[in-house]
Amino acid sequence: MHVLFCNWRDTKNPEGGGSERYVENMARGLAERGHTVTIACATHDRAPRTEVVDGVRFVRRGSKMDIYLRTFFALLLGRYGKVDVVVDVQNGLPFFTRLATRKPVVVLVHHVHREQWPVVYPGPVGKLGWWIESVLSPRLYRKSKYVAVSTATRHELIELGVDRDRITIVHNGNDPAPIVETVRSATPRVSVVGRLVPHKQVEHAIDAVAELSATHPEITLDVIGAGWWHDELVEYAARRGVDRHVTFHGFVDDQTKHELLAQSWVMALPSLKEGWGIVIGEAGTHATPTVAYSTAGGTTESIDHKDSGVLADDPTEFTQAIRQLVEDREWREFLGQGALTKSRSFTWEASQSEFAGVVLSA
Numbered sequence: 001m002h003v004l005f006c007n008w009r010d011t012k013n014p015e016g017g018g019s020e021r022y023v024e025n026m027a028r029g030l031a032e033r034g035h036t037v038t039i040a041c042a043t044h045d046r047a048p049r050t051e052v053v054d055g056v057r058f059v060r061r062g063s064k065m066d067i068y069l070r071t072f073f074a075l076l077l078g079r080y081g082k083v084d085v086v087v088d089v090q091n092g093l094p095f096f097t098r099l100a101t102r103k104p105v106v107v108l109v110h111h112v113h114r115e116q117w118p119v120v121y122p123g124p125v126g127k128l129g130w131w132i133e134s135v136l137s138p139r140l141y142r143k144s145k146y147v148a149v150s151t152a153t154r155h156e157l158i159e160l161g162v163d164r165d166r167i168t169i170v171h172n173g174n175d176p177a178p179i180v181e182t183v184r185s186a187t188p189r190v191s192v193v194g195r196l197v198p199h200k201q202v203e204h205a206i207d208a209v210a211e212l213s214a215t216h217p218e219i220t221l222d223v224i225g226a227g228w229w230h231d232e233l234v235e236y237a238a239r240r241g242v243d244r245h246v247t248f249h250g251f252v253d254d255q256t257k258h259e260l261l262a263q264s265w266v267m268a269l270p271s272l273k274e275g276w277g278i279v280i281g282e283a284g285t286h287a288t289p290t291v292a293y294s295t296a297g298g299t300t301e302s303i304d305h306k307d308s309g310v311l312a313d314d315p316t317e318f319t320q321a322i323r324q325l326v327e328d329r330e331w332r333e334f335l336g337q338g339a340l341t342k343s344r345s346f347t348w349e350a351s352q353s354e355f356a357g358v359v360l361s362a
Helices: 018-032 067-076 116-120 124-140 151-159 202-212 230-239 254-263 278-284 315-327 329-343 348-361
Strands: 002-006 036-041 050-053 056-060 085-089 105-109 145-148 167-169 189-193 220-224 246-250 266-269 290-293 309-312
Touching: 002 018, 002 067, 018 036, 018 056, 018 085, 018 278, 018 348, 036 067, 116 124, 145 151, 145 348, 151 167, 189 202, 189 254, 189 278, 202 220, 202 230, 202 266, 202 315, 220 254, 230 246, 254 278, 266 278, 266 315, 278 290, 278 329, 290 315, 309 315, 309 329, 315 329
Parallel strands: 002 036, 002 085, 036 056, 085 105, 105 145, 145 167, 189 220, 189 266, 220 246, 266 290, 290 309
Antiparallel strands: 050 056
16 A cells, blocks of 8 residues: 655754654554555755655655645646555645545644644735635545544544544654763753744743743753744844853754753743644653643643643743742652653554554545
């Protein structure tokens, strides 16, 4: 069986993140089961246009602006070869693959973008994007199976009119943490991991460090990730007077990311919305607890409130939670052990098996 994944990015892309890691793990699981797997995504300067990795073929064509159009016509014209099942990864916008093939289509949704559209694309563009995601897409894929990464996402899809019996939840898994030689920092260290875009709200982590720096002058914030909002965040840190406390690491390899997480006292995840938050589990493998928002969706499942991390209701609570973790070692270690235990309860092997079952049943 040939399975085609249509996704806007891959993990080698500087703007790639947890959703891309999920896609590639599911693709790898299918390849290990003997299936032919292709991932169609955008080009970038960190990988060749075509390559095979772990049995998965990557076909990189176009930019983040035209990847949807290019992928649609490539599928329509049969340029990926004979395809048996398509996985349409809907990161806000679908690839409209339902119109390009008569083969079964499985729609993969990490989370619904109701809150992100007006933030990233204010005005008519954002309204059009939300209409496509909330009205057009559910109708277009009304006979397709869906995969959601959390119960929160499943509920959002049902609200948009997707039949509940067509939605299967397949959670993210966690990789075992790589061996790192670094140890926990002797001074307070907070980390943020993710793409640098407005809806990740990294400013809230900077605000927290700015407030804590008055009583903890040695505190530092590691911002791990790249994105088009980078310069604005650098300027914001300078305006808050904490530029010497904040280090922007940019896009780093997996080993470096885990070394930084192992040194952190707490990870801040101030994102407006998360389907799951794979970085929560990655931090947890180093017994590093996470503070996130209770309104972010999937975080209510990837974090057990006051057992493996803290869920805050607003920016004030967010800063307060980080302060408590910085100032209370016993509390920090308790939540760290909870985060470690939580991280071990989700495996990619189990998720791959569940995902393969959905694809085969399609």
